[in-house]
Amino acid sequence: MIRLRVFSRAFVLATLAFASTNSFGGEVLINGSLEASAAPTSWTLDNFIKDEPTLVVNATEQIGGAASEFEGGLGLFLRPFAGNVGTYEGLNLPVSSVLSQVVNISPNRTYTFTGSAFWQGDGDSDTNDGYSGGVEFMLEGSASDPDFTGEVPSPTQTYFQMEFMDSSSNVIGDPIRLDLKDDDQLNDNTWMQHVVSGVSPDNATKLRVSAAALDMLDNFSAQSAYFDSFSLRDNTNPNAERLQNADLDAVGAPLGFQIEEVRAGADTLIGYRDFANHTDDGQQGVWLRAFAGGDAEVYQIVDASPGGQYEFTTWSKWETGYSGGLDDPNVVTTIGMDFLDAGGTVLSTEVLDLVEAGQFNDGTWRDFSLTATAPANTAQVRVSAGAIGMYNSGVNPQSAFFDDFSLIETLTGITGDYNGNGVLDAGDLDLQGAGIRANDPNYDLNGDGSTNYDDRLAWLHDLKKTWVGDANLDGEFNTSDLVVALTGGQYEDEIAGNSTWETGDWDGDGDFTTSDLVAALSDGGYEGGVRPAVAAVPEPASWTLLLIGLLGLRRKRA
Incomplete structure (x- = not known):
């Protein structure tokens, strides 16, 4: 039974990870349901599942119900049960949330970071009731302790932190971290303010402040936690607030979306x-x-x-x-x-x-x-x-x-549009030529099992409705195409593989040589106008016209 449970969880996680990186059913929007959490304006919010970096989890919500009693407005609602509901129901995954902001600072000053937290529960540490970060052991009968042992340790860590950084954003020394449980925060439905303080080093230019809840688990009770009412000040000007949106009242866009507003005092609409x-x-x-x-x-x-x-x-x-x-x-x-x-x-x-x-x-x-x-x-x-x-x-x-x-x-696609730009053009022929030389089955246009010159003819005749030699792909093969091809200066230049469709590589071998002229002559389109539904076998006269045109153009260039 245990083996089956472990296998089922692994299978579901693998399926979810695959789904998160592939657009099943053609869905291409990110977070179209808007459920992946919005970061408060000016803050960075990182929500994740332990050891599963590809999975998306809505571990937080910015709502009025999470607002501090000191300020009102909005606050950050931590959802420790998010790894055991909805998509993840029955998996009991540990979810984490890290809220952070980076500000510019000066060296050798004392910075004080404050914030308030609220943890749900009955206030009795012996019952293991409430927020998983406020208990020593998970609640008996919860998803983490289905056997009612009362001996499953809670892995949740909740803390406020300051990190001083240099101009390259490298962290200087150890973070200054305050564990909220160690600072006497209880699961007693009471707001409590916490204070972290430190002196910026000589080479410090930035400070990152964080409020984090790591490895939260569903504890099957009133178990929510809230963050709100942050502040960062220094000893040189203690009345100046250093944080943007310190009270978390300005809401940012959900993952994947952006906001555009036209009004004095934006971000209100x-x-x-x-x-x-x-x-x-x-x-x-x-x-x-x-x-x-x-x-x-x-x-x-x-x-x-x-x-x-x-x-x-x-x-x-x-x-x-x-x-x-x-x-x-x-x-x-x-x-x-x-x-x-x-x-x-x-x-x-x-x-x-x-x-x-x-x-x-x-x-x-x-x-x-x-x-x-x-x-x-x-x-x-x-x-x-x-x-x-x-x-x-x-x-x-x-x-x-x-x-x-x-x-x-x-994606219906256009047959023969190998470069994916939505049109049949010379770039497709150049890619096809390379495919023919490599015998790439992806360029087997006529489906005969071989990639060769017949596939080139299929592209020109059946898809583009034109002739071999139509260098500018205007639907006709005439003197203007010879001008285009010869202007490239690659005819018989003895530089291997340097030619394209537009510079005379009509047979797809990568060079402009006599073989390309033979291919064009054999197709019979020179000065014959647009290609008819059924093309006639070329007459010798058309060969003569082509050679005369080519010789005349070469004399002009000489």
Whole structure:
């Protein structure tokens, strides 16, 4: 029985790790459900599962219920049970969360880092009840102690820390760490402030402060922990706050997403809150705080492929007084897709106006979608949801919400588009030539089991509908193609493998030689116009025309 349990856990973990690095079903968005935790603005938040670096876990949430009694607003909710619910139900994985911020400092000053913590529990250390970081042994009957022994040690460590660093961000000396349990923090539902202090060394230019909870486990009871009300000050100016967003009240975007707002005093229009969640087992969604007034959107940019089909879907809910649903044309709420080239230039745009799509102010979640094909030269796609012109309507409630984003990619591809830029061009022929020389089965275009010149003819005749010798690929083989090829100066130059389709390598051997002219002559397209559905066998006269054209061009160049 024990062997089966261990095997099942290993199998599930391997499956989850594989799924986290592969887009099953064509999903290409990162964290479309918005469940991977948002870092508070100006802070770095690292949530992870022990020994499983590829897995994503929502070990924290920035919510009002976690706010300190000293300040209110928002605080950081630590979710020790996150490794034993949802995707990880039954696995009882140890989860960790490290919140940190780096600030510039001066040497030889005393810095004091303070913060507050709250741990749930019954306040009795003998019962092992509450937050796993506040008990010596895991609760009897919990996932860690299913046999009710009361002798399974808790691995959880919770601490505040300061690390002095030099200009290259190398840590100087040992970190100054305060274990909160050793500092008399108890599982007694009480906020407690903790203080860490130290003198910056001579070569210190930076200071990293951290609040960490490592290897948290599900303890099957009221077991949450909260962090809030941080501060960093020095002895030369004790009234100056050195931290940004020290009270954690400004919310950052969830993993993978970014925010864009247009309003004086930004970062007020979009929030990520539990009451904005759509799915029953979810934790958070996008909250448009329309009453603050202005324009705001949340967006994500991911890689895309030319010719690919993309379907962008999201859910939205509007409250009774939301300004976007009050028949005001100046407020427009949309979802959109922008296809971008490698330089970030917009190639094409698809936009859906949610009013026109049937959304209105009735507090009902509805799903909306956009579908589009990525144009040639697409490198990325930007998906977004938001609104412009929002204002305080005076009718409450008046917020709007988005959640559960999805972007499904279907790569239909273009046969023969070997360089993947969405068009059949000379670059594809150059890659095909290299494939023919290497006998690469990936370039067996006609499917006869061999990679050879017949595959080149299949590309030219069947896909591009043109002739051997059409150097500029305009659909015809004529004097202009000879000009293009000879301008490269590689005809019979005795430099092996230096030629391309455009410089005369028409047979795919890597060089521009007489054999390429023979291949072009044999195909019969010289001065014959565009290729007909059924091409005739070349007449000797066309050979003569080609040779005359070639000789004339070579005399001009001589």
